[in-house]
Amino acid sequence: MIRVLVVDDSEVDRKIISFALNNADGIEIVGTAENPYVAKDLIKVLKPDVITLDIQMPRMNGLTFLSKIMEYHPLPVIIVSSYSPKNSVNTLRALRLGALDTISKPGLEYNLHEFSSLLVRTIRGASEAKISSPEKNGNPEFPQKAGRFSTSISAADLDSKVIAIGASTGGTRALEYVLKQLPSQLPAILIVQHLPESFTNSFAKRLNTHSDLQIAEATDGETVKPGHVYIAPGNKHMVLEKRLSKYYVKITAGERVHYQRPSVDVLFNSVAELKGLEA
Incomplete structure (x- = not known):
């Protein structure tokens, strides 16, 4: 059973995500959190396999919380957020910080059925990922550069x-x-x-x-x-x-x-x- 923690400040969105996942075989919502402070305590107690995380939240935004997750409790994280040109930079940054994938909330790119199907597939894939702490991989936002490859192509x-x-x-x-x-x-x-x-x-x-x-x-x-x-x-x-x-x-x-x-x-x-x- 894949244990999922949902972190989103919107009660409606928490219910939508929970409904989509609770109807899927082999996936269980073990908890929901309206902000990162609640989520931090639930991670320690519930030990989820995967976290879904919104970016735009009060008190502590999703990016700050994501960096803390990767530092102290490396886990597979899926960004579930509303896409727009305004927050595209933030979502790309989330991927560089270690989020495995991003999914748009229903109504923008996907209807509810498409969103549910994609979320389930993404959660199942994320549960198999091996996540390591940034300390083992260098700065998470700037991948280290090795020596450049040389080629001799006609x-x-x-x-x-x-x-x-x-x-x-x-x-x-x-x-x-x-x-x-x-x-x-x-x-x-x-x-x-x-x-x-x-x-x-x-x-x-x-x-x-x-x-x-x-x-x-x-x-x-x-x-x-x-x-x-x-x-x-x-x-x-x-x-x-x-x-x-x-x-x-x-x-x-x-x-x-x-x-x-x-x-x-x-x-x-x-x-x-x-x-x-x-x-």
Whole structure:
């Protein structure tokens, strides 16, 4: 049984989250807390396996509490919050502090049924994660930089090959770490990173400031070039297309795949169809 603690200042949202999880096999709500101070005591007593955490709360916000959880009681934490351009920076920071995933509350990206299904799947996945204290991994907000990788790729390969990467929401820190190490002389890199619509542009800009590669949110019809990284926009699928001898990215608003848009499967399938062994 997966034991979950819900931390949210809204009584309505606590009930919605609890209802979604209590109806799922193998998941039990062991407690709810209206603020981090109550949650701190419940963590010690109830010993939950996973915590759902809102960001915007009075007295102590979710980011401050998240940093304390990771320092003193490392646990899998899922951010369940309302997304908007205003709080996108905060949610990205939560991921860098150690949150495994973020889910929008129902009504913005998902209806109640979609929210419930996604939350259950996310909780089950998070319960298997191994969380360590920041002291073991350095500053949680700034992944340590190892020596940069060097490559010797021919000009022909730079133009003909493509690298495709997919990551769930909790993979933002890993993706940031990887891109910091890569040299500029690489084939084009296409990335699907599961993030809400208002986050991907600011995420791409942040990555670009710490990399030798040119990183940006992809735009429809854009030519794919070596040394460039294209991040799929939130809430849009990205596929690779070929016109004459050049490759382009196409941005579409197709159906969600496994509750995700953008979908890693959609990108990977398009790359495999066009590039085959060159991908």
